[in-house]
Amino acid sequence: MTPADLSMTVLRAVRRAVDEDALRAPVPARVRVERTRPGGRGDYASAVALQLAGPAALPAREVAEILRVRVTGAPGIGRVEITGPGFLNFTLDASADAAAHRALVREVLKQGLRYGHGEALAGDLLQFSHAREVRAAVTAHAVRRLVRAQGALVRISCDDAPDPDWVRLGVTVDAQGRPPTPLTEIRPVPAGATAGELLGRLGPDATRWGLLRPAGHDRAPLGDELLVQGEGNPLFLVRYAHARARALTRGAALLGFTSTPDDTPSPEALALLALLADHPAELAAAARHRAPDRLARHLEALASAFLDFHDRVPTLPVGDEKPSAAHRSRLALAEAAGTVLAGGLSLLGISAPQHL
Template sequence: MTPEELSAAIATCLKEAFDAGELNVPAQALPTEVRVERPKSREHGDWATNIALQLAKPAGVPPRKIAELLSTRLAQIPGVSKVDIAGPGFLNIILDAAAAGELAKAIVEAGKSYGTTTAMVGTKINLEFVSANPTGPIHLGGTRWAAVGDSLARIFLSQGADVTREYYFNDHGNQIDKFARSLLASAKGEPAPEDGYGGAYIQDIAGEVMANNPDILSSEDPQEEFRAQGVELMFAAIRASLHEFGVDFDVYFHENSLFEDGAVEKLLEQLKGSGNMYLKDGAWWLNSTDYGDDKDRVVIKSDGNAAYIAGDIAYFKNKRDRGFDLCIYMLGADHHGYVARLKAAAAAMGDDANRVEVLIGQMVNLVQDGKPVRMSKRAGTVVTMEDLVEIVGTDAARYSLARFSSDSNIDIDLDVLTKKSNENPVFYVQYAHARTCAVGRNAEAAGVDRSAFDAGALNHATESELLAVLGQYPGVLVHAAAFREPHRVARHLEVIAGAYHRWYDACRVTPMGEEAITDVNRTRLWLNNAVGQVLANGLSLLGVSAPERM
């Protein structure tokens, strides 16, 4: 019995109790879909639901009374072995072996769609991440957001959302000026400006611009030439690095376009009439303290020019004008102040501040031989995406960065990530998938196929454990999407891999020696293939490959 089937069965029991007059609630309070989850402890059963607690208020009775009513009806459902009531009214449901085992067949038949839902259908999300300045290679913080952001986009898509991956191309402002001056200095053979950029990549780009334009130093405005061409070359390199990392964006939005097409100026005029902006000392201020900011922010300076936040407000309006219901910004550890500012920006436009979400990512530290890794061959001062991928590979880099909560600092041990052992988390999960493929190949060679399926045969303790964690997978995806936490997927794949390795050691798919092939062997092949499917599905959501041989 799948979670969906059990959910539908519980909903049917509720409707029958309502029709029989046993459950006195408003008709609209009856759910069409009942949420079921795996209990934290397997001793508490196969599935649990808190539906009795949800209905207690509209029914005006203690939740335990509803739980008792439901437990009697649920116990009569085919495949349900026992129903226990826990605490104030939680229902713990135990399935018989056959009903539990049906999940293996359901997963194989669902294939790549197992775990997907329609929970977020109709939600149009703009997910902005990385958005590194085009003044140098992507550093570790941006690399972390590339892994986490792309995984989150894939998870949203698995739940039916309409997702646009967006990169905000910061090509307006002081940082670009510093970049252009650094390129010009390199081309002249001078040291980098005191506030400029160093590293071999500056020399590489300056050299490429010079090669394309031999007379550039004698042009009317060489710094502007280096700015235009250098930014284009740097951004092309960033896009190439991201593509190699398995991350491609649907939209590359140029910050400069907001100023060139007059969007900022038009918006500022509109905002002056907003109740969320006020005039003081000749400047227009946004009352961002109302949204948790430590101080109100100047939007239009006393000289009439736009402050930096004006571009942020115009950018948010642009996103909403493009029809996005939810705008998620994934920003670095030094951007905490943006949470309140962006919400205030939404409110200033008369919009719902909840249309804005800001996720803050913390620092990543690389460790090798017990010591921090700091220097980069290309950037000179920081470790870049290319450095990390060169050392451990794309799969290990993406997996290791996605398996931690993004709001925690993490230390990545390069010695562990280069090991071909179970100590390396990505190897542990990928090896489990490769093992399911090897078992499948061995089964085929031995003549074991999936021509029969006896769900009741999956009654070994390790099979019960394995079925339980496979059944949890769809719920893990729902939570990963709801809490914006892709690391939940990675951690659950490790749980599945562990349960699979224990099952592999205890239960054989192919018969020993001259033993006859039975339906137990055939049914175990279904379970083996179900594990392989779920591991492949989960790894795909993290942008990590599922190798068939290792």
Template sequence: MPRPGAGVTGISLVGGVAGANIGCRSGIAADSVVAVTPADLATVISDGVHTAIQSGRISGEVPEEIRVERSRHRSHGDYSTNVAMRLAKSAGLPARTVAEVLAPLVAAADGVARAEVAGPGFLNITLEGAALGALAREIVLAGDAYGRTDRLGGLRLNLEFVSANPTGPVHIGGARWAVVGDVLARLLDAAGADVSREYYFNDAGVQIDRFVRSLLAAARGEPVPEDGYSGAYIEEIAAAVVRRRPGVLDLPEPEAAAVFRTEGTALMFAEIKSSLAAFGTRFDTYFNEKDLHDRGGLDAAVARLREGGHVFEADGAVWLRTTDFGDDKDRVLVKGDGSWTYFTADCAYYLDKRSRGFERVVIMLGADHAGYVGRMRAMAACFGDDPDTRLEILIGQLVNLVKDGKPVRMSKRAGTVLTLDDLVEAVGVDAARYALARASVDAMIDLDIDLLTRQSNDNPVYYVQYAHTRPCAVLRKAEQAGIGKGTLQDFDPSLLTHEREVDLLAALAAFPQVVAAAATLREPHRVAHYLEALAGTYHRFYDACRILPRDGETPDDRTRARLWLTEASRLVLGNGLRLLGVSAPERM
């Protein structure tokens, strides 16, 4: 089953990213062995550095993040840290000397068998036999909460994504944001942030005017306007408006246009919402641009910017001096004819988000909006905000759909624009979400229909989902045979010492740090890559370690210990898939 190179050897675990609180300590008997995770080791090392500095044995400061890595070879211990080499310069000592100071302090911690100095100053840490195995119990006790941290606790964040104009179906590029934004929101929540998912509904401006003219033309059987929208969906919506408002075509032009504007955009946006919901993407707020105009939000934003001394008038227009904050040119707020620019609405919308109490505004934009970054950062600065802490703009690259090695370009309903619905029809929700989530957003991707519909290990979503079904099958067979994992007192973690068991436990231990890093770095693809590595590690454990006894054999303590480990594996694989919004099937 496992693919070559799918293990987790060498994964970096930055303890400072996840913190020591991994949310799975409750319910453990006082006399039980306590599991030691990479996050716990990071805390132990940090405390050891603090003690060494306080005692005057070394000088310097405790690093904000302690890097703990899984050792590639068990002869080098279970984990390793380079903290001594990072402290050597400030301490004015050789790194090995610093490591020799820290080694006994780390070795004295509960669950640590020994800490040894190696090479130029690495500290290799070996856990006591039961300390790693005890993690299986903690994961089972934590259940769905395993992987959650408080790394971003207290941060109130507004996450805006998709925000496709209601002039057509969500295109395939928007589908990428529908997944990445949704998964990132789940990750931020798992990392402790208070995150609000928001969709900006642009129902004002020139594009809506073009949409309305296109609907009117379709309803009248006239050619599409030169700058209009085409596709079967335009004809469908136009016909739906006529059905809802019989006689609309008999109205004077301005009144008919008003009807098509109201009804057409409502129908289009209802379809967008339906497509996103079917794709597993939800929002807390749908924000209408028109509301900003109706309640004077743009006037208020310009007044605020004027108070800050950043507004000036030239050539009959009103400008914002964004060049003072690194923009390549100043931006028009009010045109010479008195009309607002799109940028003014962007200013008002940002100010509205900040007035709602969001400490950080995160906006996801497509590659064609990369030029917006400089002006948006300058705009935040004009409002008196530090753009490095208050505003974050993520740029995503394009997506192509490929079949038989060739790009798929035509949509059934939207002409040349491939849509979210086209993607789902081609590969299904799970495969589409997983494929879009597993790629870094700054890389262009080709989604291969043939690969994503294949039930083989080459298909990454199938590979991970199948890995989840294996522990489910083992647990079902155990239940049918009347074999249970027993109580907490029946679980002996010291029995989980096989090389493949240790590898699997180390991989499971990494999950909270992976989740926290993916949230902090805004890189959801880390979770997918982790799950693929974990799947391979579980398959190798499954192949090497018999879990259930053969016919005629009696279950023993090792059987029960491996059932705890099997249940822990099922939980982590399931928790990871749910973070991606992908189903975790029990049978395939």
């Protein structure tokens, strides 16, 4: 069960409680679930009961109990508990979760680089405008990619004539001059350097990452740390994880086997699987909030989880060991992680090398 599946299950429980007149409150558009924090119970938690307590004129724990009895026993959910002032805590059913994890990996490999693309903004006609400044231009270009991946149509205008060096960063604009409203202005904190200067020092990939990784309201650090070949550099970390995943596929081919996600995932894989499951929601949120930095941070977390998984569990046979169902399943998960990293980097306009 993915976080989106769990959210829909809880939302259906709210609707059922309202329909049965057990709860008199407006049904929210969506229910937010989050991974349980250290020291908490279960796999996921939700504060929906606290959200509904006021409108329902009931104590939050009473609302939580109304929802608990309607969620308990749902497919994929093993146990539901109430903690604190009224938090719902969910422990997923292990066997159903294993099947869902296998299905998730298959879905990622089936969709490839388009995994996570959706229709959240389908039918939206968007107009973006930005200043003649490199960070604004690169950010607008990345946002265009994100919202297009969610089904929107987009037009971008620059206040003045575009800088010719933007082309080397992959940036294009559709019009010059400020268009009539309605429009969305892309105005991050300026980079303090021109595209030519940044390209000369950093090259296109490090320049784009340096401009996009910080939130738009923060200053963009654009020093030589972006070129460091070490895991302390988030850009290197993400690209290295992608290259490592691709190297595993090449290694498996030399050993004469391919991936098949049929085995039950090991406990070491769960954090990585959770991030893969979260990817569609992360892409949709980055598009809705016009925030490519959210995608960059998600890719960092995914890369770290993949490398941790890779370090803890051997994906390829060792010594005279023969390839097993576990090796094939781990290889499929590695390939899925590499695919999502490549797709995310592509949306940011950054290359994903096969070798580093």
